[in-house]
Amino acid sequence: MNTNKNEYILQLKGITKSFDTVKVLKNITISLKKGEILGLVGENGSGKSTLMNILGGVYQRDGGEILLNGKPFEPTSPKVSQAAGIAFVHQELNLFTNLSVAENLFITNMKKNKFGRINKKLMNKIAAEKMATLGVKDLSPNTIVGSLPMGQRQMVEITKSIMQDASIIIFDEPTTSLSNKEKRKLFEVMHTMKAHGKSIIFISHILEGVFEHCDEIAVLRDGEIIAQTRTEDTDTATVIKNMVGRELTNIYPTCEKEVGEVVFKAINICQEGRFENINLEIREGEIVGMFGLMGAGRTELLRCLFGLDPMLSGEIEYKGVKINPITPINCINNGMAFITENRREEGLLLPKSIKDNVVMTYLNELSNKLHFIDKVAEQQKTDKMVDDLKVKTYDAKKQHVSTLSGGNQQKVIFAKWVLKEPKIFLLDEPTRGIDVGAKYEIYSIIQELAKNKSCVLVVSSEMEELMGICDRILVMHNNKITGEFMKNEFSPENIMKCALGGEK
């Protein structure tokens, strides 16, 4: 048994993967022992999900070797991985809320007699047995999933993963939507599975959980494994350092600008079940960064400030004037702009030309008394914006936005708003998924905005870029602002500590 314990069930050797020109994974080497829990930690975008998708057969790797039980293994499709005994428990649940627990577990593989009549009794019995092996006893297989709280739904999802007798179970950020009690239950289940000889990869950014429950910890940063160590041989400080400790490779544009008085204020922002009395101030010409890990509530706060999501109470002020009511239209009319993280879905009309996209929010100003649009002015404005923001296009009138690269698409979104000359910019992940060169240009645009006395609030998951362009960084954790860092106080370790829920 002892020799068994040290056997590797899964080994990844030198895995690489690129999307277009971006290297997402560079030489990943990790190994998972039989009957152990391996914690995989890393910042957003460090490549965790890409790696797991390769293992799950969703993506194909470019290079490297995968060994399953010491034998080479080719996960060419999700079905192959499933058959090989690799199961996933995703962050988003994949359940049918209108069916019972047992029906969810058996949906593609129901027990039935030769007339096609399903045997509910048998299915309920097997479902209950399977759940009992996980230590879940208070859940009747007959209940409709829609009536269950999130934690119990998660248990159903986990049970689903063991229906096929998987030997490796990958938990992808399973705790984000759970209460503390539910989390404890989840960890209990993980240990039960472990006791049954199953191996687990636990992806999380909640370090406490990882330290408490994992046998080994692997840290992933920028597509590389920085360290894989036994839990007892490392500590929180080292892991945090490994997560963020990169050299500053990018160069950031600088420009002379003045930071003035506080002009934008958000006072006591409350949202049901999320925010409680969040306060926020931005000075004229200031660039404020907002850092936090996935699920910290950053995007939600921006959406709230722009009136996209309902707010229970709270006020927004610009230069002493209240913006009321807080609706997107009113916010725009009062000089606010919101650049969404979902560029393709929410930011652009993809099948339309660059011109149509740029003037979208500016049509009122472009139309005359009879509400006809001034075509000449439209073209002039578009040309000026395309020029100013260096959008690369052969013809702004003809080229469809869908054919542009990510960076140029993002510039079109900026152009759309800059044309309106707003004074408050809310930017949500403005550089996500765009290449280095375009990033630099976006940073220049942001600097330029601040120089023109706008307030800028940038949400980003890349701490490095925030440290590069911001005057001040706010850190969010669990829907609260947990830290504030002035430019001279920037330190990756401290910011990460705050983002993980520690004190400044």
Add this chain to the structure above:
Amino acid sequence: MDNLQVQKEQKRKLMWEKTVDLFCTYGLYVIFVILVVFFSIQNPNFLSIKNILTILKSASTLGIATVGMFFVLIVAGVDISVASNMYFSAVVGTMLLNNLGCPLIVCFIASCLCGILIGLINGFFVARVKIYPFIVTLATYSVAKALGLFVTKQKMLFLGESSMVLAKSKLFGVSSFVYIFLGVVLIAYYVLTSTQFGRQLYACGNNLEGANKMGINGPKVVCLAYVICGGLAGIAGMLSATNLSVINPNFAQGDEFVVISSAVIGGASLFGGKGRVLPGAIIGIVMIQVIINGLTMVGASAYVYTIFRGIIIFLAVMMDSIKYSGEIR
């Protein structure tokens, strides 16, 4: 805002939500009971056994189409072509009866196959090509209707004496139509609740993307729902033709809305994933037939019926939407 005010506001909100909820759940039934009382006071014959049997018989034909509509609604679709489908299928069946002298059963099978074909076209474009069901079925609605008019040269088709046998036949004093309807309901109930296909229909209606990920053949399941709906519409059309013994150019016109609203009243949701044919389909169609019959009994004009139909559809769909927005998925 201080705490007390917030609490008060929340309380008021809760009360309002409860009222809306009650209205959505029982509102239609209350209106129904009020109408029944009104009709029976106006015309004492309304509640006579004879009239009730008439209502049941007339509910049966559209009831069969309603069962089909349940399948489509469960997969979060809608089929507007049912009425045209009924018309065209009935025309095909009747022409076989009149011109070739086929036995009645063969005519029914032909009508059913014809309906299945239209359903297959609907299902293919909705499930495979992924066009909105509203658009697809609006197109087939138009095409089927026009084909029917073309084949009949816009003339009335009369059914021969032999076809009346079925419409006149009775068992224990109840029209055989009612038994056919009940049979269809029972089979549908069995399929929906006790087979894997049935449960997958509900799964697809709840979360089609998830269903595909789970290894369910989503497009196939959705397509089959339209096929079933089409086939049942074909049978309903032929049944209705034998009952009327004539098919005029506006046969079944507007019935798609009766069918859809019956299904929604019976508990299916336009947002998919919900509904039980037993007793839903029966309750839905009978309720509507009672109102139609009652309006005739009190001597209302034909226009009043159309207005009522509009209001009922609106109420049913509105309540469905309100109920849906309160649901967490």
